[in-house]
Amino acid sequence: MSTFVSDFKTRATEKAGDLRHRSVIRTALRSYEIVRDKRKAAFQSWESARQAAAETKWEAINHLDKHLVALTSKLEARGTKVHWASTGAQAREIIAQILRDKKARSIIKSKAMTSEEIHLNHALEKEGFTVVESDLGEFIVQLRHEPPYHIVFPSMHLTRGEIKDLFQKELGDAPSDSPEELTMVARRVMRQKYLTADVGFTGGNFAIAETGMISITENEGNARLTAALPKTMVTLMGIEKVLPRFSDLALFLPMLATAGAGQPMTCYNTMYSGPRQPGECDGPEEWHVILLDNRRTELLADAEQRDSLHCIRCGACLNVCPIFRNVGGHTYGTTYSGPVGAVITPHLRGLQDWKHLSNASSLCGACTEACPVKIDLHHHLLQNRRNASASEPAFFERLAYQIFGLVANEPVFWSLAKKLGWLTQPLQRAVKGSALDPAKAWTKTRDLPPQPRESFKDWWRNRK
Amino acid sequence: MSERENILGRIREALQVSAPLPGAHGETSAHTHTESPASHAREWLPSVGASVEEQFALFAKNAADLKADFQLLASRDELPVALKKMAAAEKWSRVASHEGELSNFACKALGLPVLLTDKGYDVQAMEKCDVGITECDALVAQTGGVAVTSRSAGGRALSVLPPHHVVVASREQLVADLPAAFALLQQKYAPDFPSMISFITGPSRTGDIERILVLGAHGPKQLTIFCI
Known part of the structure; x- marks a missing residue:
């Protein structure tokens, strides 16, 4: 793992749990939102x-x-x-x-x-x-x-x-x-x-x-x-x-x-x-x-994302971004942070080193909506993901999806997987978030919802 | 090859592939293709009212929101009175200004030592002045701000270095909105523009400490606009 990714993850984890940081940023950005909405409403047609x-x-x-x-x-x-x-x-x-x-x-x-x-x-x-x-x-x-x-x-x-x-x-x-x-x-x-x-x-x-x-x-x-x-x-x-x-x-x-x-x-x-x-x-x-x-001319050469050069550096996309608001500006480790930084940094400083930034997004589109020059930011984040995996395919991820495809397409495998899941979930709960947990990246900070005893398919079959 | 040619060469090569037009998600263009996209800005910016009275009222409201002091005077004779009152309250002892019909009138009324910038000046001496008095090019009703230039307002520093900036303007300098202000500047000066044109919208400010508004960050703490 490159140090840019691991640094990002370390800082993001630290900041997301820092209550003082959270309250300072929320206070500052709440007042921003109120005045910005008022000024936008003053336009005859924003x-x-x-x-x-x-x-x-x-x-x-x-x-x-x-x-x-x-x-x-x-x-x-x-x-x-x-x-x-x-x-x-x-x-x-x-x-x-x-x-x-x-x-x-x-x-x-x-x-x-x-x-x-x-x-x-x-x-x-x-x-x-x-x-x-x-x-x-x-x-x-x-x-x-x-x-x-x-x-x-x-x-x-x-x-x-x-x-x-x-x-x-x-x-x-x-x-x-x-x-x-x-x-x-x-x-x-x-x-x-x-x-x-x-x-x-x-x-x-x-x-x-x-x-x-x-x-x-x-x-x-x-x-x-x-x-x-x-x-x-x-x-x-x-x-x-x-x-x-x-x-x-x-x-x-x-x-x-x-x-x-x-x-x-x-x-x-x-x-x-x-x-x-x-x-x-x-x-x-x-x-x-x-x-x-x-390297702005490299960004210019990508016609699909050329509009990210329209950026007037107002910072609106940072202010509304749920990721920026949780991890903060320094976590990005880039000159330009937030959604626009996540879009342009891979072009300015190398796609493979900075592709992780396009995953630092919920793809909610708040950035695109906030942008005064209508840069299609959240789609560009998806395009960066696509370009990164096309130029350097992630072997294990691809394998995992192939296996999932196989299981999901075959009813016998699927019902077997369901039974396995139901049986093994209590075991997972015992090791939740620890090094033994295969899903630890997800479960470290989240609960895996318990799998219901009866699936929809079973319910449909058994209904009176 | 020079860097200029390298960069322009890369730009021309990149632009051989055309980019999709903005708002391609089924939206139509807001303008016809013979005019510039921003040419209808007036219809989208905040509204200003049709009459001059409405526009003066809007200017006064906007200036107040910006914490600028706007005084619309009924006649020219009121200016000396208002200025002297201000000078006494703030204990002005030195004034910086420039040659101009209205600015000369204001300085004469005050009767204080005046540093004129027109033929060059000592910057340390200007720093010790209590107030900078300038004329301007326009008052913009839409924003509550003024437009000044290095030619109309005594250079670049006079309107930002002293702690109080006083603008003396005449009523006909009011323009409705920003498009009108830019049109006026272009008509007045093009192609020989003053080397600095500045839209001043309220006294200097910062919100860099906890987003709390503080006036007078580096420029003037106070901005007064007299209009006669």
């Missing part, structure tokens, strides 16, 4: 908006080459330097080289899942650069040396008490456990970092091909400051982030806010079309945009 969003992203992704060429030529026309990276290693090297050229020491970062994907902080710190995450949730998990728990709410697994203790230990400043006061501690720490950082680093939520803009969505104002004060700005973004038109944002920005956090609009939605332009009084002198492939 369903039509979803369909249009899905079609817009379809248009963007299915003409990706054309849109990327338009985007880059517009960006470059206004002095932005565009870089292309096929792999995470290339992207890291491009970014490190920009920092070396600028003789930079300190980097202030706003939230970017792509940077988690390529393990950027670790690489930059190894080269001696100081990297500070400015988003409050990201700052908290950075202080804890752990990855974000959730793509939108990085620190949702922590209580205020734990954050207070963390600030006390790492910053020597935690007046109380009030969220307000703790936020103000982070604000004070970050202010001076903004004013002195050499480079500001951001991600991107949407890239507009028509006008050559990158749109960044955030609540805190940290990305706004990151893109305003340092002399050099660096933006790392997946190639799938394109939207064809400027006006498409009028639909996507409120949908992202509604699906992601139950807000009518996220506090700051900002479109950047270049570094500081002639006549402008501030902004970076240089802007570098890195377009990252990192």
